[in-house]
Amino acid sequence: MSLFRKKSVEHMLATSAQNAGLKKALGALDLTFLGIGAIIGTGIFVLTGTGAVQAGPALMISFLIAAVACGFAALAYAEFASTIPVAGSIYTYSYATLGELAAWIIGWDLMLEYGLATSAVSVGWSGYLQSLLSGFCVSLPVALTAAPGALPGHETLFNLPAFLVMMAITALLSVGVRESARINNIMVAIKVTVVLLVIAVGVFHVTPANWHPFMPNGWNGVFGAAAVMFFAFIGFDSVSSAAEEVKNPKRDLPIGIIASLGVCAVLYVAVAAVVTGIVPSAQFANISHPVSYALQVAGQKWVAGFIDLGAVLGMLTVILVMAYGQTRVIFAMSRDGLLPARLSRVHPRFATPFFTTWLVGIFFGLIGALVPLNVLAELINIGTLAAFSMVSIAVLVLRRTHPELPRAFRCPGVPVVPVLAVASCLFLMVNLQAVTWAAFLVWLVVGMVIYFGYSRRRSKLAS
Numbered sequence: 001m002s003l004f005r006k007k008s009v010e011h012m013l014a015t016s017a018q019n020a021g022l023k024k025a026l027g028a029l030d031l032t033f034l035g036i037g038a039i040i041g042t043g044i045f046v047l048t049g050t051g052a053v054q055a056g057p058a059l060m061i062s063f064l065i066a067a068v069a070c071g072f073a074a075l076a077y078a079e080f081a082s083t084i085p086v087a088g089s090i091y092t093y094s095y096a097t098l099g100e101l102a103a104w105i106i107g108w109d110l111m112l113e114y115g116l117a118t119s120a121v122s123v124g125w126s127g128y129l130q131s132l133l134s135g136f137c138v139s140l141p142v143a144l145t146a147a148p149g150a151l152p153g154h155e156t157l158f159n160l161p162a163f164l165v166m167m168a169i170t171a172l173l174s175v176g177v178r179e180s181a182r183i184n185n186i187m188v189a190i191k192v193t194v195v196l197l198v199i200a201v202g203v204f205h206v207t208p209a210n211w212h213p214f215m216p217n218g219w220n221g222v223f224g225a226a227a228v229m230f231f232a233f234i235g236f237d238s239v240s241s242a243a244e245e246v247k248n249p250k251r252d253l254p255i256g257i258i259a260s261l262g263v264c265a266v267l268y269v270a271v272a273a274v275v276t277g278i279v280p281s282a283q284f285a286n287i288s289h290p291v292s293y294a295l296q297v298a299g300q301k302w303v304a305g306f307i308d309l310g311a312v313l314g315m316l317t318v319i320l321v322m323a324y325g326q327t328r329v330i331f332a333m334s335r336d337g338l339l340p341a342r343l344s345r346v347h348p349r350f351a352t353p354f355f356t357t358w359l360v361g362i363f364f365g366l367i368g369a370l371v372p373l374n375v376l377a378e379l380i381n382i383g384t385l386a387a388f389s390m391v392s393i394a395v396l397v398l399r400r401t402h403p404e405l406p407r408a409f410r411c412p413g414v415p416v417v418p419v420l421a422v423a424s425c426l427f428l429m430v431n432l433q434a435v436t437w438a439a440f441l442v443w444l445v446v447g448m449v450i451y452f453g454y455s456r457r458r459s460k461l462a463s
Contacts, residue, residue, distance in 0.1 A: 004099035005461045007336070009402060012086050012096060026245050028252040030185065035236045035260025037188045037317030038325075040195065043232025044268055045311040046124040049290030052272075052281040055225035056216040059272045059281070062225035063232070067265035069428060070233045072421030073388035074261050075411040076395040078254035081240040082408035083398070085249030089240045090391040091329050095336070097397040098390070104455060106390045107333045108447035113383035114326030115360060117234060118166065119368035120376035121318045123147070126161035128311040131289050135305060150372040163369040169319045170361030173327065175350050187317045192267070194310025197303060198291055199270045205298035206277030216281070227381065227431035232268060234384050235318065236261045237391075238325030250408035323364075327357050337460040338451075382432055382440045385425040392421035 026034075051059045080093045091107035130145060144160040145151070172183065215222060239256045246252050275294040287293050292307040331353045334344035347354035367376075395411055395418050411417055456462070 003101040003456075005459075006097070006099050007095045007461065009084060009096045009405060012084060012092065024245055024247050026242055026252070027247055028255045031239050031242065031246065031252055031256025032259045032263075033185045033188045034242065034321050034324075035239045035256050036192065036263060037184045038235025038238050038321035039233055039260060039264040039318075040188075040191055040267070041121050041124070041235075041315045041318030043229065043234070044195070044271060045128065045289070045291055045307075045315065047228060047231060048272065048275060049284035049287045049293075051225040051229045052276055052284045052290065054217060054228070055221045056214060056281045057211040057273075057276040058215040058222045059225055059229070059276060060269050062222050062229050063265070063268045063272055065223070065226040065424075066230040066233055066428070067261070067268070069226075069230065069421070069424035070236065070261055070388070071265075072417050072424060073392055074236055074257050076388075076392045076418055076421060077237055077240055078257045078409045079395055079407060079411040080391060080398070081253035081257060082250045083405055085246065085253060086244060086332070089237060089325065089329060090387050090394070092332055093394045093398075094390055097394040097401065100338075100456075100459060100461060101451070102390070104333075104338055104451045105444065105447065106387055107329055107338070108444070108450075109383045109386055110329045111326060112443055113234070113380055113387060114238065114322045114329065115364040116367070116376050116380045116383070117322040118169075118319045118326070119162075119364045119371065120231075120380060121315050121322070122162035122166050122365070122368035123159060123372070123376070125165055125312060125315040125319070126159050128289055128292075128308050128315065129161050131292070132305075132308040132312055135308070147370050147372050159369040163365045165316065165319065166323075166361055166365030166368060169316065169323055170357055170365070173320065173323055173361075174347075174352055174354050174357045184317050184320055187313050191310055191314030191317065192263075194307055194314065195267050195271060197310075198295065198307060199267075199274055201300055201303050202274035202278055202295060202298060205300070206274060208277065210277050210280050223427075223431050227428045230381050230385065230428055233261065233264065234380060235321060236264075237384070237387065238321050242324070242328070244328075254409035323357070323361060326360055327353050330356050330360065337458045337462070338455040379436060379439055382429055382436050383443075385429045386440075389422045389425045392418040392425075 048059070051062055055062045077090075080090075084093060084096060086092045089110065091103055091110055094106045095103035126145070130140065133139065140160065142154050143157045146156040146159050148156055150156055236257050239260065240253060271291065275291060278294045279297050284290050284293070289308065289311070292304040292311070295301070295304040295307060330339060331344050333339045334341060334356075343356045344353065345355060346352065396415055398405070399414060
């Protein structure tokens, strides 16, 4: 029965209020910008080309399917985040509702999701930086431009820009959340401006004939693209990881989660319509910068240059927010005794988990430098879909076990909406490749070995 021992919700709230040591510095606008900063990045600037080849102009529908799946889960996240505003996101929620083993599995899963997300975005950032530099006739040694085997026909050893950007973001996060949020807000404003520029300029170069056939690969292509483009929406859940650093979490967390997802969904569908209307979808094959490529085809090279610059700045915010979310999940797991105590120590000057921030920054920085992007993207998706399913189940459990608990935001349509969230996430998981499932199961097996060998005995609930 120790596998299903649960943390008291009341005790969690009291402990976080008294002992966290984290600085409360964020408001609703900060959280919305954190969410947008985490969402708009590699998914729209890099993977749009992959999705267009697979779904054709129906990529617009693929984005909508992925957005709906995320929307159901976002409502569940909003209820939990406002009810239990404690660091750790779905890991913490699972600990209070489903028990310790489920919490460990989902926490271990989130460590993979957030970590690989930072690695994947650093690779996409590197590609756009190199595209931007090439416009100034500047190029890096080929061996230092990509992971081994990432560029067929070229001998590549290490993605140096990807590693360096991870180190820069790690340094920023380690010195304070307030400083990180300010820089994030500025870069998000630039990034959204660039996306709006794509739509405003590109709409005048759309050729409706390029939208035919609308579904060249049928519904299988649409669903397959939706499973991949789900990656483009990952990030809104990291907003809930900031719970203990929010001034008014019961009000601001639901606003930040839902508003960021809604804004990005509208922008994504508009961008998909524009780029597939400018360039026939099949031409996006092997294009690493599809959005700027579409504007180049349209003859708007000056806009394409701004897009490259906006992507370089914009993807920095994704790395920042996802790395932030990961360190807070590890912080919560360490505070509960499931990971070594040093990982939850707060720096006396910066009020951040300093050691943890640098540890995961270096580790996943090396992964980004050594592993190709296409391998990383699907691994992130399956981990996120599993997490979204878990939080939706946890909402149903908490409604039954703690019906009297004050809820500043209530997920509408319970139990229908959480059930739809689980069903849509499982549907997208089925559309992922078998090798992705195999790698995910290996990660879970490693996690179970660590749990039964270390975490179960050292858990604070055990004593």
